[in-house]
Amino acid sequence: MAMDGYRGFLGLLVSALLVGFLSVIFTLIWVLHYREGLGWDGRAPEFNWHPVLAVTGFIFIQGIAIIVYRLPWTWKCSKLLMKSIHAGLHFVAAILAIISLVAVFDFHNTLKIPNMYSLHSWIGLTAVILFMSQLLLGFFIFLLPWAPLSLRAFLMPLHTYSGLVIFGTVIATALMGVTEKLIFALKTPGYDTFPPEGVFANTLGLLILVFGALVFWIVTRPQWKRPKEPASLRLQPNGGTPEGVEGSMAINFGNTDKSDSELNNEAAARKRNVALDESGQKSTM
Amino acid sequence: MAMDGYRGFLGLLVSALLVGFLSVIFTLIWVLHYREGLGWDGRAPEFNWHPVLAVTGFIFIQGIAIIVYRLPWTWKCSKLLMKSIHAGLHFVAAILAIISLVAVFDFHNTLKIPNMYSLHSWIGLTAVILFMSQLLLGFFIFLLPWAPLSLRAFLMPLHTYSGLVIFGTVIATALMGVTEKLIFALKTPGYDTFPPEGVFANTLGLLILVFGALVFWIVTRPQWKRPKEPASLRLQPNGGTPEGVEGSMAINFGNTDKSDSELNNEAAARKRNVALDESGQKSTM
Numbered sequence: 037m038a039m040d041g042y043r044g045f046l047g048l049l050v051s052a053l054l055v056g057f058l059s060v061i062f063t064l065i066w067v068l069h070y071r072e073g074l075g076w077d078g079r080a081p082e083f084n085w086h087p088v089l090a091v092t093g094f095i096f097i098q099g100i101a102i103i104v105y106r107l108p109w110t111w112k113c114s115k116l117l118m119k120s121i122h123a124g125l126h127f128v129a130a131i132l133a134i135i136s137l138v139a140v141f142d143f144h145n146t147l148k149i150p151n152m153y154s155l156h157s158w159i160g161l162t163a164v165i166l167f168m169s170q171l172l173l174g175f176f177i178f179l180l181p182w183a184p185l186s187l188r189a190f191l192m193p194l195h196t197y198s199g200l201v202i203f204g205t206v207i208a209t210a211l212m213g214v215t216e217k218l219i220f221a222l223k224t225p226g227y228d229t230f231p232p233e234g235v236f237a238n239t240l241g242l243l244i245l246v247f248g249a250l251v252f253w254i255v256t257r258p259q260w261k262r263p264k265e266p267a268s269l270r271l272q273p274n275g276g277t278p279e280g281v282e283g284s285m286a287i288n289f290g291n292t293d294k295s296d297s298e299l300n301n302e303a304a305a306r307k308r309n310v311a312l313d314e315s316g317q318k319s320t321m
Numbered sequence: 322m323a324m325d326g327y328r329g330f331l332g333l334l335v336s337a338l339l340v341g342f343l344s345v346i347f348t349l350i351w352v353l354h355y356r357e358g359l360g361w362d363g364r365a366p367e368f369n370w371h372p373v374l375a376v377t378g379f380i381f382i383q384g385i386a387i388i389v390y391r392l393p394w395t396w397k398c399s400k401l402l403m404k405s406i407h408a409g410l411h412f413v414a415a416i417l418a419i420i421s422l423v424a425v426f427d428f429h430n431t432l433k434i435p436n437m438y439s440l441h442s443w444i445g446l447t448a449v450i451l452f453m454s455q456l457l458l459g460f461f462i463f464l465l466p467w468a469p470l471s472l473r474a475f476l477m478p479l480h481t482y483s484g485l486v487i488f489g490t491v492i493a494t495a496l497m498g499v500t501e502k503l504i505f506a507l508k509t510p511g512y513d514t515f516p517p518e519g520v521f522a523n524t525l526g527l528l529i530l531v532f533g534a535l536v537f538w539i540v541t542r543p544q545w546k547r548p549k550e551p552a553s554l555r556l557q558p559n560g561g562t563p564e565g566v567e568g569s570m571a572i573n574f575g576n577t578d579k580s581d582s583e584l585n586n587e588a589a590a591r592k593r594n595v596a597l598d599e600s601g602q603k604s605t606m
Contacts, residue, residue: 208493
């Protein structure tokens with residue numbers, strides 16, 4: 037990566053971290069300063085864990101998990117390590133998302149408020165279920181070493197696509213949640229009188245949206261992808277074109293995503309071909 | 322495109338059209354059957370144009386506009402024609418979006434409801450402003466023939482990125498709008514008693530989200546891109562790597578997006594090089 041591109045990347049990364057961190061801080065200020073604080077009593081302070089954990093885990097940490105492969109200083113780390121970090125961050129996000137769900141169901145049950153009637157709850161629960169499926173599937177197919185390459189190659193575009201759709205859906209769900217909460221909570225004076233809490237939480241919504249847009253930019257820049265293994269290491273397990281797998285959304289995790297030990301074996305076996313290929317390619321320039 | 326990929330594309334396209342069309346129908350049923358119908362009287366029937374036009378123009382038509390380059394039977398059409406259709410559909414979407422805004426502001430003003438206090442309005446107006454800027458910029462830079470290639474190459478990744486972010490933002494705004502409207506409108510019985518209108522409009526919200534996800538899948542498949550012009554026609558106006566421009570999100574509209582007349586001139590001038598390049602490339606296989 038050229039120095040210029042590196043600076044651009046750093047600038048955007050710092051912006052994303054800053055905006056994501058600000059979103060978490062804003063959520064904390066919202067519940068601690070404007071609302072009833074935090075607690076685990078089945079009442080409002082327990083509900084307040086819902087936005088705090090959702091924004092912290094399901095938005096901020098998930099966003100970072102999505103872009104970890106892009107950090108240039110990790111490109112020298114093993115693929116397995118980076119996959120573990122990617123999976124580990126998503127796992128933390130999942131735990132926080134589940135606790136945030138427990139908080140809101142518990143709160144509803146204590147106060148005899150019906151569960152699952154709102155669009156926010158329908159889409160939010162769908163997102164959590166999809167997120168868990170994605171995490172499980174990712175763990176068994178891409179992190180554990182047993183899945184055949186053809187399966188990995190087939191599933192990788194789906195994995196990256198659904199990861200981004202779930203992330204976007206979670207952001208949309210958060211915006212619905214902010215909307216709901218402000219309408220329910222702001223009565224005298226109402227939301228439509230521009231009270232400080234309304235303006236503050238609207239700003240939180242904007243921050244969350246900007247965080248999502250920054251993560252989406254970072255993860256879709258082809259020049260910020262983790263570099264591929266040498267060309268000769270690319271298997272085409274089921275005869276498909278490698279571009280079809282590799283090119284999708286510029287998010288692919290090194291070819292057909294082999295474990296590192298596999299790569300090393302193949303590297304030795306195919307070393308001779310690399311040299312031939314490279315000289316061949318140079319002749320066309 | 323292989324027959325298999327073609328069938329897959331058709332299946333997804335038909336699904337997207339169906340789900341998008343259903344979203345429009347659901348919105349119409351919502352306002353005509355459950356709400357006050359349509360009219361232009363400054364009251365509820367005028368407000369009801371807001372969701373109808375937003376879903377029809379800003380979601381359904383914008384979604385189609387985003388994927389027009391993907392239709393395989395248009396690949397033999399000139400680039401200029403396809404750009405005009407892309408721009409034209411977005412223009413129609415813009416007109417409907419603006420009328421939908423007029424409807425809601427008019428409604429608010431008649432009933433002395435404050436404007437622009439909600440997160441829905443903040444993000445929705447931001448999306449409209451970004452959409453208009455994108456449309457204007459796209460028109461002057463990519464449709465009119467005067468912009469230098471280097472500028473087009475530089476702006477194309479931004480154009481495709483912000484197009485998708487705006488589309489996603491509009492979908493999130495619609496979901497907030499459904500949430501707001503149901504909370505405001507459903508009082509006796511309330512939204513939390515699962516009245517038919519609440520379940521129906523929640524389903525509309527899901528349809529809108531699925532439509533967005535389908536469009537996002539179609540537009541990010543590299544194998545469904547409009548084929549590139551021959552390799553030798555690719556200019557690298559500012560010395561940048563062509564992959565950096567072409568690879569972004571698999572959405573690029575034929576190289577550095579020259580108008581057709583430019584392409585024809587260059588095609589003649591560079592015909593000799595094509596032959597040389599192609600023979601050179603064959604030698605490496």
